[in-house]
Amino acid sequence: MLPFRVINQKTTEQILDMARVIETVEQAYTLKAQKEATLFPMVFYEFEPGKADMDIKSGHLTGANIFGLKLVSWFGENTEKNLPQLIGMVMVLDSRTGAPRGILSGEHITCMRTGAAGGIGAKYLARPESEHLLIVGSGHQAPFQILATLIAMKHVKKVSVYNARSYERAAAFCENIQSRLLNMVVSQFKGQDDLLGEYTKRCQIEFVPVENIEQTTREADIIITATSARQPLIQKEWVKPGTHITCVGADMEGKQEIDEHLFAAARVFVDDVRQSVNVGEMEIPVKKGVVTKETIIAEIGEVILGRTAGRTSPEEITIFDSTGIALQDLLTANLVLEVAEKTGAGTVVEL
Amino acid sequence: MLPFRVINQKTTEQILDMARVIETVEQAYTLKAQKEATLFPMVFYEFEPGKADMDIKSGHLTGANIFGLKLVSWFGENTEKNLPQLIGMVMVLDSRTGAPRGILSGEHITCMRTGAAGGIGAKYLARPESEHLLIVGSGHQAPFQILATLIAMKHVKKVSVYNARSYERAAAFCENIQSRLLNMVVSQFKGQDDLLGEYTKRCQIEFVPVENIEQTTREADIIITATSARQPLIQKEWVKPGTHITCVGADMEGKQEIDEHLFAAARVFVDDVRQSVNVGEMEIPVKKGVVTKETIIAEIGEVILGRTAGRTSPEEITIFDSTGIALQDLLTANLVLEVAEKTGAGTVVEL
Structure with missing residues (x-):
């Protein structure tokens, strides 16, 4: 069994502060410049042009021993269904073993890392x-x-x-x-x-x-x-x-x-x-x-x-x-996971 | 909060039988032929050639109202670490809203859908x-x-x-x-x-x-x-x-x-x-x-x-x-989720 942590949006809000996210995103950028990080090709798909789409951004941060992806979907008509228009999930894995480390709500992570940029x-x-x-x-x-x-x-x-x-x-x-x-x-x-x-x-x-x-x-x-x-x-x-x-x-x-x-x-x-x-x-x-x-x-x-x-x-x-870029999401998600692993936040499940 | 189901390997083993997986994979193939399914470009990355790699296969099955991906990593030296060489995760989402439906262990699903093919x-x-x-x-x-x-x-x-x-x-x-x-x-x-x-x-x-x-x-x-x-x-x-x-x-x-x-x-x-x-x-x-x-x-x-x-x-x-192809994984994972939703198998977590 492979344990990993599921982190919901509220927990990402409780853990992240903008000063640390700025440091983290700077680190993502510098790892990329030092060739200790690789972006994979982006996957983009429109379910219905102008109404619904999704993208998968993924990459590898050698310098942080993680890889993974963020899947974000946008459904313009979700408001009528009482659902958020943007839904994001970040998947973080260990790049030394391929084992999962966490699945995180991507919305607040995206807002924070984008602001930090x-x-x-x-x-x-x-x-x-x-x-x-x-x-x-x-x-x-x-x-x-x-x-x-x-x-x-x-x-x-x-x-x-x-x-x-x-x-x-x-x-x-x-x-x-x-x-x-x-x-x-x-x-x-x-x-x-x-x-x-x-x-x-x-x-x-x-x-x-x-x-x-x-x-x-x-x-x-x-x-x-x-x-x-x-x-x-x-x-x-x-x-x-x-x-x-x-x-x-x-x-x-x-x-x-x-x-x-x-x-x-x-x-x-x-x-x-x-x-x-x-x-x-x-x-x-x-x-x-x-x-x-x-x-x-x-x-x-x-x-x-x-x-x-x-x-x-x-x-x-x-x-x-x-x-x-995915490296911002992955390293910010990793920051959340590191804090959560110390404090016991989130839910540990097994694959 | 967006609830979704986490299904571990043992549960996928308990739920799937090969006769139904054969039917399911046939359905994946026919949906593709009827243009009710789309494969997205595959992402492939080698951490170290011949020693460790990963791929992300993704797609959309209009006919089944799902989209998603399977991430599979292979780390040849994992055996020494008492971990499986192949680790797979399938992510299934609702293609009408982008909401997550499940994260499933991908190993047994892959074995079964490959056998079925x-x-x-x-x-x-x-x-x-x-x-x-x-x-x-x-x-x-x-x-x-x-x-x-x-x-x-x-x-x-x-x-x-x-x-x-x-x-x-x-x-x-x-x-x-x-x-x-x-x-x-x-x-x-x-x-x-x-x-x-x-x-x-x-x-x-x-x-x-x-x-x-x-x-x-x-x-x-x-x-x-x-x-x-x-x-x-x-x-x-x-x-x-x-x-x-x-x-x-x-x-x-x-x-x-x-x-x-x-x-x-x-x-x-x-x-x-x-x-x-x-x-x-x-x-x-x-x-x-x-x-x-x-x-x-x-x-x-x-x-x-x-x-x-x-x-x-x-x-x-x-x-x-x-x-x-990803469509096999997604539709087989969907079959697991449908059974699990009826029987209450797996763990429901919130994003």
């Missing part, structure tokens, strides 16, 4: 004194992007929030985002008094809904796009020198959040070159011939390791295309 | 009066191939067993195979008295280790190869008219069990054209230019549906290349 983009590529964060998209992912950026960047004083479809939604989001962030900080950092105090303070800033995206783009230091857009929401002419942009939304062919001409004017980094060019924010600029794959300076892990310079001047525009 | 090859392609079965390979899979063939073919009177490396192992296998088969029949068909009686009788036949593979090949009516060979074990000149051959072993590049020239002389069927040509028994014949992909008459589901003739004369040589 945004924080890491800002940490390594934005100007350190950045004060103004613009979040494009006020959906499920936005609070995680904000939390990670506030943890990574200590001078942020203002967060502008844009919803391309509805100013009212951005306004409603801004009304309660501070208390949502404070709740996240309190539950994630309880018992870590120094961090709790510091991050509580960082959340007590200004949150403003965006009426004029052009004007706000001209003012922002850091822009994070987390939408499902298929047309650019940010135009090149609006972006001031020194801005950092992280693109989170593009994860399949046809998605695009920012003007393709920005890539010709910026210093560009990605999490995975192949995925960025195939299904990420680089797909359309490359297909349109505005830039080539060679425009990408490096994968972000190279910057974290100090092998490649990130930002080289205060005037540069930098871009990080975070497509989301 | 061999039985189905004989049932649809061998001469109905076939009496002599030759099994090439006396490993883990051999008893399942024999059981399925005896269930599918009622006139078999003699089973010859060949081990290319060691006559002694084939002899040892023959010494206890009858009691192993009787145990399988008793445990699988208890409570189904008619079948129990009939299949018990069918196991009471002659089991003979092979000394001279050329001579035995010349006498056999049905040949099943279930080895990890990389050189042909059966030569074309040895095969008599009217023989049916099912090849089970080839599942990655470089494997080959039978003479490539047999394909030019036979009526050839496969479970999946792409997989057979890429990693199955057709790979080497096609790469060597002996035959082309077009040599394949049809996928076996077309024969089961009666859309394509299987054997068209008693003199023909027929071949079925059974590479093993």
Whole structure:
């Protein structure tokens, strides 16, 4: 019999804090840069175009002795059935024996590791004194992007929030985002008094809904796009020198959040070159011939390791295309499992 | 919270009987032929060539409202660690909502569905009066191939067993195979008295280790190869008219069990054209230019549906290349889950 641990969503919420997830995702990126991690080809399938799809992302982290996969399905009509639209499962196995270690709910892990990626983009590529964060998209992912950026960047004083479809939604989001962030900080950092105090303070800033995206783009230091857009929401002419942009939304062919001409004017980094060019924010600029794959300076892990310079001047525009890679999920899931194995959280079952 | 069922190996052994698995695998093949099932691209990865690898096979069965995957890893050095070399997990999800239905131990499911495929090859392609079965390979899979063939073919009177490396192992296998088969029949068909009686009788036949593979090949009516060979074990000149051959072993590049020239002389069927040509028994014949992909008459589901003739004369040589497809695993796992949901077997956990 092969025992393994099943971890539900609530337990992943209890275990993970954004500071550790940022460290973990940095480690996933650096292991990849050090060739101690391998991404396997992604499997993508549409049950019904625009209504339901699924993907299987998998990989191997030699450096952490794990391999495995995340299966995520999206069923747009699930809300009517009282089920979540997105359902994710992460499977972690021991890469020395093939034995299963755990099956974990993938939803919160995905939210946290995706947020962490945004924080890491800002940490390594934005100007350190950045004060103004613009979040494009006020959906499920936005609070995680904000939390990670506030943890990574200590001078942020203002967060502008844009919803391309509805100013009212951005306004409603801004009304309660501070208390949502404070709740996240309190539950994630309880018992870590120094961090709790510091991050509580960082959340007590200004949150403003965006009426004029052009004007706000001209003012922002850091822009994070987390939408499902298929047309650019940010135009090149609006972006001031020194801005950092992280693109989170593009994860399949046809998605695009920012003007393709920005890539010709910026210093560009990605999490995975192949995925960025195939299904990420680089797909359309490359297909349109505005830039080539060679425009990408490096994968972000190279910057974290100090092998490649990130930002080289205060005037540069930098871009990080975070497509989301299995290594982030697997290493974050591994962190959950390590804590759960110590504390006895989750349910142990046998295969 | 999303509940799903975890089923361990012992429970899969208690639930599955070979007659129902044969029906289930036939259904998987026919759903594929009716375009009510889709195979996703296979992911294959070698941790260390020749020592450890893993694959992820996945797919969707519209006709059964399920999708999912099987992850199988093979670690050759696990025996020293007191772990099984092959570890498999099947993940089944509802294709109307993406919700998980079950995680199942994959080992026994794989053995049973692979055996069933061999039985189905004989049932649809061998001469109905076939009496002599030759099994090439006396490993883990051999008893399942024999059981399925005896269930599918009622006139078999003699089973010859060949081990290319060691006559002694084939002899040892023959010494206890009858009691192993009787145990399988008793445990699988208890409570189904008619079948129990009939299949018990069918196991009471002659089991003979092979000394001279050329001579035995010349006498056999049905040949099943279930080895990890990389050189042909059966030569074309040895095969008599009217023989049916099912090849089970080839599942990655470089494997080959039978003479490539047999394909030019036979009526050839496969479970999946792409997989057979890429990693199955057709790979080497096609790469060597002996035959082309077009040599394949049809996928076996077309024969089961009666859309394509299987054997068209008693003199023909027929071949079925059974590479093993995810649809077999998923539908067999679904059968286990349906029984378990009724009887309460397994452990229900929440995601």
